[in-house]
Amino acid sequence: MQQLEDKLIQWRRDFHQYPETGFMEMRTASIVASILDKLGFQLKMGKEVMSEADCMGKPTEEETKKHYQWAQKNGAIDDYLNPFSEGYTGIVATLDTGKKGPIIAYRFDMDALDILESDSNEHFPHNEGFSSKVHGKMHACGHDSHTSMGLGLATLLIENKEELKGKIKLIFQPAEEGTRGAKAMAAANIVEDVDYFIATHIGVGVPHKQFVAANSGFLATSKLDITYDGTAAHAGGSPEEGKNALLAAAASVLSLHGISRHSGGATRINVGQLEAGAGRNIIANHASMKVETRGETSEINDYVKEQVTSVVSGAATMYQVEHNIETVGEALSCKCSLDLAGILHKCAEASPDIEISQLEDNTPGGSEDATYFMNEVQKNGGKATYCVFGTELAAGHHNEKFDIKEDTLLPAVNILFQSVKVIMEQ
Structure with a gap:
């Protein structure tokens, strides 16, 4: 197992140095695909596993082409890069044992964040020489670890293939940040035949050497880009000729935060960003806002989103400007299947590396688009859960000093592998 642990750390540190944000995970995906192919998995990649119509918040064609060139120069595997060249960076790797049994899927996300990584002497990746080489981007949520864990699980599956039955799918998902990537993969029907689905995360407040088998506390969410377009005019000479997009945006901001x-x-x-206007003596003809809604259930989130639409359109009418609302990310609420979570719970309890295993934690928190997969599997009669491997964090998620304890990686892989063996006997 020492050799596998060394590989896990090596993979994690390599991905950490070359962070790629949502739909740009070309270098990462090409390396993942090359490893999985050499191990013997059947691969489907890019548009084969992603619905173009359901991709939200995708970068422009120009940005995508530029990043493709960057990936070519920074360690991408050329033989596997082409399927990802248009920014459809999902992978589904299938191991078919050839024996009758269940179909099990595991989801691992790959994307990074637009955060400048700390160069403090106290920051472990900086001291060890594997901090981000990409200015303004870093793995500040542990997805580099998740990707490595997926490759570790793939390695154990192949090494023990003769003991297994059924099929195992490993889903490597882009663009979890901003809740953008899972919907497109779910819409491509990659989990329609899945009997058991497991998504994983590292950290998120769970202490080191602890484990949560079912995290159902995710809030449904919508990420909205809102624009107002009016008419510019001289603010001193002819203000009455203008249609003020800034005032429409300002009025909507106050009203949005007053939604019942x-x-x-x-x-x-939350209105996280507001930009408007071009100068102090110009009636602003354009304003843009970045807004998110959340709800304890998908139905409650839909209620908030409907109120946002009403407020935004009302402000547009009041100030006689045009408006547009684009959904650039979304996630559902979901409840874990506790019988499947129970299997993971028992696997963790049997692990010498886990001190406390908890069956369920429903504390409301952030959002996760793995819920698209979970809902789809459950709708078709399957079972799904979202588990968390605790670790010691140097700083919270989405923080410039974020880091994990790398001794979490191998125990996590072992528990996931044990879950495969137990589920196959159900």
Whole structure:
């Protein structure tokens, strides 16, 4: 196992140095695909496993081409790069044992964040020489670890193939940040035949050497890009000729934060960014806002989103400007299948590396688009859960000093592998 642990750390540190944000994971995906292919998995990649119509918040064609060139120069595997050249960077790797049995799927996300990594002497990746080589981008949420764990699980599956039955799918997902990538993969029907689905995360507040088998506390969410377009005019000479997009945006910001809460559960609303205007003496003809809604259930989130639409259109009418609302990310609420979680819980309890295993934690928190996969599997009669491997964090998720304990990687892989063996006997 020492050799596998060394590989896990090597993979994680390599991915950490070359972070790629959503739909840009070309270098990462090409390396993952090359390893999985050499191991003997059947691969489907790119548009084969992603619905173009369901991709949200995808970078422009120009940005995508530029990043493709960057990937070519920074360690991407040329023989596997082409399927990802247009920014459809998902992978589904299948191991068919040739024996009758269940179909099990595991999801691992690959994307990084637009964060400048710390160069502090106290920051472990900086001291060890594997901090981000890409200015303004870093793996600040552990997805480099998740990708490595997926490759580690793939390695154990192949090494023990003769003991297994059924099929195992390993899903390497782009663009989890901003909840953008899973919907497109789910819409491509990659989990329609899956009996058991497991998504994983590292950290998220779970202490080192602890494990949560079912995290159902994710809030449904919508990420919205909103624009107002009016008419520019001289603010001193002819203000009456202008249609002020800035005022429409400002009015909507205040009203959005005043949306009534819902009696059915928790709600959230946040305007995270507002940009408007071109100069102090010009009636602003354009304004843009980045907004997110959240709800304890998908239905509650839909309620908040509907209120946002009403507020935004009302402000547009009031100031006689045009408006547009684009959904650039979305995730559902979901409840884990506790019988499947129970299997993972027992596997963790049997692990010498886990001190405390918890069956369920429903504390409301952030959002996760793995819920698209989970809902799809459950809708078709299958079971799904979202588990968390605890680790010691140097700083919180989405922080410039984020880092994990690398001794979490191998135990996590072993527990996932044990879950395969137990599920196959169900």
